[in-house]
Amino acid sequence: MPTGLARLEEAINQSAKGGGYSGRLGYLKLAADETIVIRFLTDVDDIITCDFYEWVAVEGSDKKPAVFPRRPDLLEDPSAEDFVVKYGFKQTVYKSTDLGPLAPKRKTVGLAVVREEELIKGEGRPKVTYKDKWSEVETKDGKKFEAREFITVNMSYKNFWAPLVGYYHEYGTLCDRDYKIKRVGGDQNTTYLIMPQREDEGWNEDGSSYAELHESYGYGKPSDPESDERFAYCPQTLQEWAEDQCSEQRVKYFATPSGEEESTSTPSKSLKSDDDEAGTVSPPPASSGGGSLQERLARHKA
Helix, strand or coil, X not given: CCECHHHHHHHHHHHCCCCCCCCCCEECCCCCCCEEEEEECCCHHHCEEEEEEEEEEECCCCCCCEEEECHHHHCCCCCCCCHHHHCCEEEECCCCCCEECCCCEEEEEEEEEEEEEEEXXXXXXXXEEEEECEEEEECCCCCEXXXXXXXXXXXXXXXXXXXXXXXXXXXXXXXXXXXXXXXXXXXXXXXXXXXXXXXXXXXXXXXXXXXXHHHHCCCCCCCCCCCCCCCCCCCCCHHHHHHHHCCHHHHHHHHCCCCCHHHHCCCCHHHHHHHCCCCCCCCCCCCCCCCCHHHHHHHHHC
16 A cells, blocks of 8 residues: 555655545645644554545536545556546646546545644643544434544645654654644645644553554444444544545446436445535444443543
8 A cells, every 4th residue: 555654755755846524534624824733643654645636527527526546556556447537537627617637646645633722720821732622413314413523634745744754753653742733825825834732641652552542533443323422433544535535436426417326326435425414424433431422422522
């Protein structure tokens, strides 16, 4: 798989030469001067760097433009079928309704949980710490759940991942602390200010803390669709997300006119999260702890 520091640094070197939450895996998207705090759940060895087709569409389709990893590059298999090519997608032309030849771009994507500031008051100056951000999710049947916000961080190298590589070399990991990120500017002149926060107390460099981080967020574990905590945990691993994003089911859905998809394809989990509201992603595992939902979530938030 196209993961790891060498792949990321290769992409950075190449780029230098020119060139509301609903309980699903969302995307990092900031407006000009907007700030977000995140905790990475994927370290450098698990972050994916590959070519992406961005904002591509099929001529005559009424579906919105979509983004897909380039499957042969993601799988590192030149013989793997490229479903975007198979179903006739073309590149949307910037600030135009025209479509042109496909022009994949190399991007790096990680997975993170959204955090928020919390002031701890005591003697002297209040202390700033961070906790998971929670939102209320309402499913189509009217049921309401509390949810953490998990996002994919799909960004370019020059103005985003390059400084993070520097922090990785400094700290030995990206996952031992929160990062405050501010977008400066917009359109073609965007830069990102990335500010690392304090290291977690007791973070171990032997890999145990990374495993515990994944365990605490239910990363990559079987889901329980009946759990009251169905949106409290990470619904997919990064690799599962990436493979699902370029699956034939998802590509075919975006190539099929509305009203015909039921007879031609079954939308995949990530596809539903693109188009539908809450409740469409298979939920993560239930907590083994007892007590009411409110009590269990309070323990998670502590």
